[in-house]
Amino acid sequence: MPNREEILLMAHLMRRAGFGEPRWDLDARAEKGYEAVVEELLHPEEQPAIDDELMYRIFPGYEGAAGPPINQADWVFRMVNTKRPLEEKMALFWHQMFATGNSKVDNPPEMTRQIAMFREFGLGNYRDLLVELAKSPAMIFWLDNHGNHDGAINENWGRELLELFSLGVGNYSEDDIQNAARAFTGWSIAPKIPRNPLGRFFWKFDYKPEDHDEGEKTFLGHTGNLNGEDIMGIIVDQPASPRFLARHLYRFFVADEPSVPSWNTTPPTDPQAIEMLVEAYSESQGDIRSILRVLFNSDFFKNSQFGRVKSPAELIVGTVRMAGSHEGFRPGYNNLALECGWQGQELLNPPSVEGWHTGAAWIDAGALMRRVNFAAGVLGDTSLPGVKSMIRRVRSFGAVSPQQMVAACLDCMGPLNVSDATLRELLTHAIKGGELSWDSEASSKESEAKIGKILTLIAASRDYQFA
Amino acid sequence: MTATKKDPVLVILQLTGANDYLNTIVPYTNPLYWDARPKVNIPQELVLPIDDELAFRSEVESFKAIYDQGNMAIIHGVGFANSPRSHFRAMDIWHTCEPDTIGVDGWVAKVIRDLDPAGENVLKGVNFGQGLPRAMAMRGVPVTSVNNLATYGVFSSVRSLTTEQERTQLLDSFARMYAPAIGTGPTMEYLGQTGLDALKGADVIKLAPERYSSTIEYANNAIAKALKDVAQVHLAGLGTQVFYTSHGPFDTHFDQSGSHAKLWIEISEALESFFSDLREHDASDNVVVMLFSEFGRRVKDNGTGTDHGAAGVAFAIGDAVKGGMYGQYPSLKPEDLSQGDLAPNYDFRGFYASLVDQWMGLDPVPIVGGQFEQMAFV
Numbered sequence: 001m002p003n004r005e006e007i008l009l010m011a012h013l014m015r016r017a018g019f020g021e022p023r024w025d026l027d028a029r030a031e032k033g034y035e036a037v038v039e040e041l042l043h044p045e046e047q048p049a050i051d052d053e054l055m056y057r058i059f060p061g062y063e064g065a066a067g068p069p070i071n072q073a074d075w076v077f078r079m080v081n082t083k084r085p086l087e088e089k090m091a092l093f094w095h096q097m098f099a100t101g102n103s104k105v106d107n108p109p110e111m112t113r114q115i116a117m118f119r120e121f122g123l124g125n126y127r128d129l130l131v132e133l134a135k136s137p138a139m140i141f142w143l144d145n146h147g148n149h150d151g152a153i154n155e156n157w158g159r160e161l162l163e164l165f166s167l168g169v170g171n172y173s174e175d176d177i178q179n180a181a182r183a184f185t186g187w188s189i190a191p192k193i194p195r196n197p198l199g200r201f202f203w204k205f206d207y208k209p210e211d212h213d214e215g216e217k218t219f220l221g222h223t224g225n226l227n228g229e230d231i232m233g234i235i236v237d238q239p240a241s242p243r244f245l246a247r248h249l250y251r252f253f254v255a256d257e258p259s260v261p262s263w264n265t266t267p268p269t270d271p272q273a274i275e276m277l278v279e280a281y282s283e284s285q286g287d288i289r290s291i292l293r294v295l296f297n298s299d300f301f302k303n304s305q306f307g308r309v310k311s312p313a314e315l316i317v318g319t320v321r322m323a324g325s326h327e328g329f330r331p332g333y334n335n336l337a338l339e340c341g342w343q344g345q346e347l348l349n350p351p352s353v354e355g356w357h358t359g360a361a362w363i364d365a366g367a368l369m370r371r372v373n374f375a376a377g378v379l380g381d382t383s384l385p386g387v388k389s390m391i392r393r394v395r396s397f398g399a400v401s402p403q404q405m406v407a408a409c410l411d412c413m414g415p416l417n418v419s420d421a422t423l424r425e426l427l428t429h430a431i432k433g434g435e436l437s438w439d440s441e442a443s444s445k446e447s448e449a450k451i452g453k454i455l456t457l458i459a460a461s462r463d464y465q466f467a
Numbered sequence: 468m469t470a471t472k473k474d475p476v477l478v479i480l481q482l483t484g485a486n487d488y489l490n491t492i493v494p495y496t497n498p499l500y501w502d503a504r505p506k507v508n509i510p511q512e513l514v515l516p517i518d519d520e521l522a523f524r525s526e527v528e529s530f531k532a533i534y535d536q537g538n539m540a541i542i543h544g545v546g547f548a549n550s551p552r553s554h555f556r557a558m559d560i561w562h563t564c565e566p567d568t569i570g571v572d573g574w575v576a577k578v579i580r581d582l583d584p585a586g587e588n589v590l591k592g593v594n595f596g597q598g599l600p601r602a603m604a605m606r607g608v609p610v611t612s613v614n615n616l617a618t619y620g621v622f623s624s625v626r627s628l629t630t631e632q633e634r635t636q637l638l639d640s641f642a643r644m645y646a647p648a649i650g651t652g653p654t655m656e657y658l659g660q661t662g663l664d665a666l667k668g669a670d671v672i673k674l675a676p677e678r679y680s681s682t683i684e685y686a687n688n689a690i691a692k693a694l695k696d697v698a699q700v701h702l703a704g705l706g707t708q709v710f711y712t713s714h715g716p717f718d719t720h721f722d723q724s725g726s727h728a729k730l731w732i733e734i735s736e737a738l739e740s741f742f743s744d745l746r747e748h749d750a751s752d753n754v755v756v757m758l759f760s761e762f763g764r765r766v767k768d769n770g771t772g773t774d775h776g777a778a779g780v781a782f783a784i785g786d787a788v789k790g791g792m793y794g795q796y797p798s799l800k801p802e803d804l805s806q807g808d809l810a811p812n813y814d815f816r817g818f819y820a821s822l823v824d825q826w827m828g829l830d831p832v833p834i835v836g837g838q839f840e841q842m843a844f845v
Contacts, residue, residue: 104569106553256654309654342598349555352569357606360654365589365665366599366612368658369621372641372665377624419655421648429640452627457637460622461644462658 002030004415009034011414012305015467016253017041017296018085020318022386023412024393038296042123042289044084050077058329071108072337072347075115079317080326080336086292090122091115092313093252095347098133098165099355100142102348107200110138111348126245126286130166130232137189137203143353146188148181150213155181160353162235170264171240172220179217183226186212242281245291246274253295254304256359273300306417306466309359312343314467315371319459322413323378324386343370363465372460379413380456382448391451395438402430409454418463430454475826476708478697478756479575480690480734481600483715485554487727487773488763488780488809492541492796495522499799507723507768521796526728530735533742537790540844542781542818544797546811550762552775554718557761562602564816564836575709576605577834578823582708589668592709593700595693603711611668616676616696620669642666675703683744690714691737698744701754708827717760723772734758738784755785755826755845759815765807766799777808781818783844787826793842814839821845 002010010030014021018041021029029037040046059074082088095115102111114136121129133139134157140146143157158181162172190206217226222234235241247268251257254273258266268274276298277291284290295301310318316339320326326336340347344367350356363371381387390412399408406426410416418426436447458464490507494500495514514522515531523531533539547566551557563570579592592610594603599612613619621641628634645662648655679699685691693712700707714734719727738756745751759781764773778797797809804810817839820831826845832838 101569103555103559104553106555338597344599351601351604352571354571360657361606363658363661365609365661365668368661369665369669370598372621372662373624376622377626380625380627382627419648419651421646421651422644425640425644428643429636432636449627453633453637456622456625456627457640457644460637460641462655462662465658 002027006030006034008305008415008417009302010037012302013037013041013296014085015314015318016089016301016308018082018089019079019314020321022322022324022389023414024389035297038293041086041296042293044087044123047083049084050082059333069334069337071112072340073333074112075347076313076317076336076340077333079313080321080333081328087119087122090288091118092311093249094118094122094129096252096350096355096358097248098139099350099353100136100138101350101352105138105141107138107141107203108348109200110141110203113202114138115348123289123292124287126241126281126288127232127236129288130235131229133165134161134184134187134228134232135205137205140187140189140205141203145184148185148187150185150211153178153181153185153213157181157184161231164260164353166235166244167238167240168244168260168263171238175218176220179219179226180231182213182215182217183219183231184228186210187228236286242278242286243274245281246277249277249291249295250274251358254301255307256309259357260354270300273298276300306463308467309362309465310467311356311358311362312340312345312367312371313347315343315375315465316340318467319375319378322386323381323384324389325378325381325384327385339370339374343367343374368465371465375459375464376456379459380452382452387452387455390455391448394451395436395447400436402427402433402435405436405451406430406454409451409458413455413458413464416458416463418458418461422458422461422463426454426457429457473753474706474708475828476701476710476754477578477822477827478694478710478754479602479712480756480758481711481713482717482730482734482758482760483558483713484718484760485557485762485764485775486717486760486779487719487723488776488778489766489773490524490723490727491731492517492543492780493522493524494520494796494799496520497799503766503799504768506770507773517792521792524728524731526732527735529739530731533738533784534790538784538786538788539790540783540788540842541792542783542813542842542844543792543794544778544809544812545759545781545794545815545818546762546778547814547816548811550777550805550808550811552762552777554761554775559601561759561761561815562600564819564834572605573600573602574819574834575600575602575711576608576610578827578829579603579610579709580605580608581829581834582827588706589664590672590700590705590707592711593672593697593707595696595710595712600711600713609664611672613672613696616672616699619672621666638666671705672700675699675705678703681744681747683740683747685740685744686733686736688733688737690733691740694737694741695744698741701745702748702750719764720769720772720774723768742784752786755783755787755822757818757822758782758784759818763809766804766809767807777805778811781815783822785845787845789844791844793844813842817841 007026007030010026059070079088102108117132121132143160144154145157148154155177158177186208188206188208189203192202192204214225219226220234280291280294316336393412394408397408399405433450437443490509493509493514509524513525515525516522560566562573564574583591586609589609590611594612597614603610622634622637645659647659676699685695697710742751760779763776763779765776794813797812816835819835820839821841823829823831823834
């Protein structure tokens with residue numbers, strides 16, 4: 001049997017590399033061994049994918065919908081039900097790093113296609129991903145590259161590519177921006193006929209050779225008739241590139257850090273961790289899977305338990321996965337998608353090209369109340385299958401005293417480590433309720449309700465806000 | 468808190484989905500209107516003339532009555548250059564006052580920040596609706612967003628809590644779990660403070676329905692309910708100076724006639740109830756309601772509805788408003804249209820600035836992002 005430390009570590013890995021795993025599935029995973037599970041996560045292609053045809057059936061019209069909710073619901077469904085948790089988590093990571101917003105794109109199906117591209121390329125070679133990003137119609141429209149012409153450049157994409165997506169301020173000149181923009185002239189979009197006659201037109205990437213600037217360009221010291229692929233090849237070989245990616249990965253998977261615009265003045269909290277990731281990048285020539293392998297197996301990752309504030313998507317998806325309330329095809333995904341927005345993370349629509357502000361910035365009085373009410377509402381609902389399983393588990397532990405009950409509940413909900421203040425209050429509340437008893441139907445009902453209250457309080461605690 | 472009772476109050480009512488300007492303020496004697504709107508028009512027998520040129524629709528009598536009493540400013544041709552026909556983008560621009568870049572901070576949040584720089588009153592700005600509109604979002608500016616005033620609060624949605632006593636016990640535990648604890652780290656401390664703020668906000672705001680009594684009966688629809696909630700919080704004297712709510716959907720591509728009329732009848736009646744309610748409590752003189760929509764709709768109809776347009780109409784309503792028409796109704800002549808749409812002739816930031824400066828008494832420049840022409844309607 002795996003020990004408590006091993007279970008805690010497995011729970012940590014599954015929260016960070018995925019959207020959490022119910023307590024009763026952790027034993028089997030921990031049995032396999034930590035590194036073996038990391039390897040499984042890194043190879044999503046060995047697990048079944050969610051069937052796109054089936055999605056079209058469940059969310060009819062999501063492909064061509066004009067309004068975003070159905071596309072957001074589609075994504076939340078995938079987060080909840082995926083057998084490939086890291087693939088889905090990486091899609092969310094790239095969506096945060098390469099933030100593209102439906103507020104301008106106004107084409108939810110194209111946003112969905114960008115996320116699908118992240119699933120496909122998100123664990124592969126970094127340069128390949130950047131090239132796909134430059135071809136993503138949603139990105140082209142978001143940063144105006146369809147208005148970037150030979151002889152009349154629009155530098156929006158060139159600038160953000162260097163400033164926010166790959167190198168960071170201080171690692172390129174204004175000339176480099178202009179020349180990058182010139183290299184991407186002609187990278188445009190064209191409409192495709194939609195499957196849904198009332199929906200948005202899909203776009204396709206459309207390279208227009210007649211609109212491409214064939215002149216000589218100098219970019220970061222390289223001169224020639226450079227095209228977009230050449231720019232990406234030069235970018236990934238810059239020393240700033242792996243460092244920039246490493247900081248993003250660290251901020252998303254390890255610990256809360258300030259957002260990108262402050263990176264050229266604020267050094268990383270753990271420079272050694274960044275060095276390790278940079279080295280993994282160099283050794284693997286930008287293979288994202290290899291970098292993540294180093295990250296998940298590192299001590300700095302293993303020692304970062306409960307140190308990050310959950311994003312709304314993590315909180316919502318993690319909670320319903322634990323409660324077993326949304327497994328498979330059932331109504332309610334639209335509400336989960338809307339809830340993400342109400343808590344401050346409207347999927348497919350980050351507030352700007354900088355992505356969401358994370359960490360403590362997720363929290364304000366309104367957002368916190370929604371987070372607490374959502375999690376407490378779901379995990380305090382003793383009719384849900386996952387909550388029933390927790391109650392059965394508490395009972396099977398033979399928990400009778402208030403102390404035993406609280407310990408068992410905390411184990412079921414993570415296991416979760418909580419602060420002294422929280423623990424004290426849980427115990428106070430449990431002691432008031434008295435001992436559990438399963439002697440009669442009436443006392444069993446009462447015991448279930450007592451456990452439900454403790455689960456409600458744990459879900460409402462400060463500690464539950466952390467992943 | 469009674470000292471702040473007569474501070475200026477702004478109620479923002481957002482008409483979500485793009486309201487049809489032409490059928491709201493109808494150019495009923497202009498033949499170009501009838502040419503462009505063979506199907507989706509306000510028929511002659513249903514117009515309620517304001518003057519020889521413009522009219523309301525007859526179903527909104529109480530709205531017209533506000534105008535006749537001199538308490539409504541109609542602001543024509545509102546919008547901005549290069550108006551995008553995208554709801555999302557256009558609404559973003561209205562919310563952030565950033566037409567050229569993707570803005571993050573909301574203009575209403577900046578108003579709240581300047582009214583309460585220390586962030587002492589979490590009820591200084593209150594939104595009624597789900598989630599927070601971007602207009603009210605800005606880091607470091609605490610605002611309150613209430614979906615339903617009657618049930619607002621921590622643990623309001625926990626179905627397993629069957630009695631009020633159970634909820635009270637859990638709330639007590641919540642307060643103790645979020646109490647300041649030394650040495651837990653800045654994020655934990657911040658979470659603790661924020662949790663207690665949320666409790667406090669909910670505690671204070673629940674005084675509103677408790678203190679409220681009125682002879683006015685509001686209709687049973689979303690906007691009437693929202694404005695009743697606004698009235699309750701305003702009358703409770705909790706120091707709230709900015710309210711935000713929205714109504715819709717105004718996105719009338721299909722079958723416009725019935726749905727557009729229904730929305731406006733609801734708004735017209737809800738505003739009548741709202742102002743009667745405030746007057747009954749002698750609390751109307753410091754309230755101005757503003758109405759806006761992200762853009763207007765196409766001049767030419769599409770057979771049963773109208774598509775996305777550009778210029779729109781905005782309103783300011785209240786005892787302090789100098790009623791009348793402001794600005795110019797944009798020309799309907801084909802050569803004056805912008806891609807088939809009414810061309811905006813008044814920047815929306817000037818409309819905001821007029822309210823921010825002349826009504827709220829704040830410097831509008833940092834709030835709307837520059838100097839824009841103001842109008843003297845308030």
